Amino acid sequence: MSDIEISEVFRKRDVASEGRVARIALISLAAIFLLGFLFLPLIVVIVEGFRHGPAEFLEALADPDAVAAIKLTLLVAAIAVPFNAVVGVAAAWAIAKFNFRGKNLLLTLIDLPFSVSPVISGLVYVLLFGAQSWLGPWLKANHLEIIFAVPGIILATIFVTFPFVARELIPLMQSQGTSEEEASLTLGASGWYTFFNVTLPNIKWALLYGVLLCNARAMGEFGAVSVVSGHIRGLTNTMPLHIEILYNEFNFAAAFAVATLLAGLALLTLILKSALEWHYADSLAAAQQH
Numbered sequence: 001m002s003d004i005e006i007s008e009v010f011r012k013r014d015v016a017s018e019g020r021v022a023r024i025a026l027i028s029l030a031a032i033f034l035l036g037f038l039f040l041p042l043i044v045v046i047v048e049g050f051r052h053g054p055a056e057f058l059e060a061l062a063d064p065d066a067v068a069a070i071k072l073t074l075l076v077a078a079i080a081v082p083f084n085a086v087v088g089v090a091a092a093w094a095i096a097k098f099n100f101r102g103k104n105l106l107l108t109l110i111d112l113p114f115s116v117s118p119v120i121s122g123l124v125y126v127l128l129f130g131a132q133s134w135l136g137p138w139l140k141a142n143h144l145e146i147i148f149a150v151p152g153i154i155l156a157t158i159f160v161t162f163p164f165v166a167r168e169l170i171p172l173m174q175s176q177g178t179s180e181e182e183a184s185l186t187l188g189a190s191g192w193y194t195f196f197n198v199t200l201p202n203i204k205w206a207l208l209y210g211v212l213l214c215n216a217r218a219m220g221e222f223g224a225v226s227v228v229s230g231h232i233r234g235l236t237n238t239m240p241l242h243i244e245i246l247y248n249e250f251n252f253a254a255a256f257a258v259a260t261l262l263a264g265l266a267l268l269t270l271i272l273k274s275a276l277e278w279h280y281a282d283s284l285a286a287a288q289q290h
Helices: 003-049 054-062 064-097 103-115 118-129 136-141 150-161 163-176 179-186 191-220 223-229 239-248 252-289
Strands: none
Touching: 003 252, 054 064, 054 252, 064 103, 064 150, 064 163, 064 191, 064 239, 064 252, 103 150, 103 163, 118 150, 118 223, 150 191, 150 223, 163 191, 179 191, 191 252, 223 239, 239 252
């Protein structure tokens, strides 16, 4: 072996060694960050929630205001998530499968909730449906309550969670193309048949992934909901708002108990998210190969 070949071998070993060190350093840094800024706070919340024992934990959750907050949170998520799933699929279908004027504008509007502060979006709804807005007198005359009521909370939650489903579906549907749908239509299938039997099976994992993210954000949303809710105990307080009120009143045991429940829902979401990521990655890889 010549001196040049020997030098090349050592150079490759040095590069591999440096790459291994860099990889270990980056993984260690990421692990330290996750431990210090994500997992430790979560552990502290759970420990504080059970500090005074399971009995007081269950007592805090059984409080009428806490029960009302939990029910409202689940109700808002149950309405906002299916709505965003349907509209998100429609928007992704239109953007990925068709060319039309205003396509870029539609993409911009889908991303709008990501760029606008949730507090600002809540304020927009107050300006649209509040007592001093143009619609305020008409709403009052017809006994319709939007702001400081459940409808306003649902509208604000829909706005801030809308992009999650559409943004998960658009890249996948674009990579899949339109060949399968065109083949189905050519063979005489109807549009609805093609959607439910061709398009939907190809996007089901990405759709579930987007729905999961949308649900997590819907249950944990604070800023927009805080503006439009009015913080009415037992009526318009979701779980995050109820936790804030309990904490501000120095009722730490009850605050951490409700926070533990919300954190438990977040952990469940994380587990489901990890499971769906495997299927979503396989689906996206298959689409790219196709």
